Amino acid sequence: MTARVMTVAFAGIDTIPVDVQVQMASGLPAFSVVGLPDKAVSEARERVRSALSAMGLALPPKRITINLAPADLLKEGSHFDLPIALGLLAEMDVIGHEDIANFVVLGELGLDGSITGVGGILPAAMQASGLDRGIICPADNGAEALWAGELEILAPSRLTGLINHFKGTQILSRPCAPKVSSSPLSLPDLRDIKGQESAKRALEIAAAGGHNLLMSGPPGSGKSMLAARLPGLLPELNARQALETTVIHSVSGMLPEGGLIRTRPFRQPHHSASMPALVGG
Structure with a gap:
C-alpha cells in the first residue's frame, strides 16, 4: 500500500497542492526522492533517517521511493521533511494512514527529531481551509496558522509528540492566539x-x-x-x-x-x- 500525505509547493505567494506518495517495495535497500526535487528536498532523506533514528526507529531494508506529484513541478524548500517522515511512519504502521489523510503537512526536521519552523504556513493554512482539511505545522508557526480561520491545527515541537497524539497517549493543544497590539508602531515622523x-x-x-x-x-x-x-x-x-x-x-x-x-x-x-x-x- 502507498501512503499519501498532502503538502504544498509555492509559486510566488500562491500555493499548489503536492501529493507526497511513499512506497516501500521489495528489492535492494534504497531511498529515492523523485518528482523534480531541489537540493534541499533531496537532502530530506538524511534528515528524516536521522530523526527516526533519534526516536529508536530504523528504516526497513527495502526499496523506498518518495514521489512528489505533480512530477513536472519543481519542489523547493525544507518543509517537505515532515510529510515525507509521516508517510514513512504510515508505511511502517507506526501511525495509521487515516490519521494523516485529512491534513496538509509542512515542517522541517532536525536530526534529533525536533520540528523547526518554515516559511509559508499562512498561505498553506488558507489552502487547507479551502480544501476543508486541517494543518500540521511546527510549533513555532502554530499561531500564524490561526489567521486562516477555523480549522484543525496540530503544532508539535517534536515528531514524538505528533506520534503520541495520533496514538492517543498525548493530546496536542490548539496554539494560543498571539496578542495584537493596537498601539501604532514608532514610525519616522x-x-x-x-x-x-x-x-x-x-x-x-x-x-x-x-x-x-x-x-x-x-x-x-x-x-x-x-x-x-x-x-x-x-x-x-x-x-x-x-x-x-x-x-x-x-x-x-x-x-x-x-x-x-x-x-x-x-x-x-x-x-x-x-x-x-x-x-x-
Missing part, C-alpha cells in the same frame, strides 16, 4: 524634517488622495528621507490588505512570531538595483 515645505505638502496630498508620487532630484536632496515618512501618514491596513501583506511576509520568512502585519510596508532598494531585483527574477 514628518515633523523631523526642517524645511522642504513644498515636498512635504506634496507628500501629504499624495497620502490623502492615494496618488502616485515620483521624486526626482540630486543625491542628498531628501527624497529617501521624505519617502520613509510616507507610511506614517497612511492609515492602517484593512483586514484584507493586512492578510495579503502578511502572506507575502510569511512566504519570505520575514513574519514576526504569529504576528499580523497591520502597518504599510516600506522598502528602500539601492539606486543601482536592477529591474529583476526590484520585481523578482
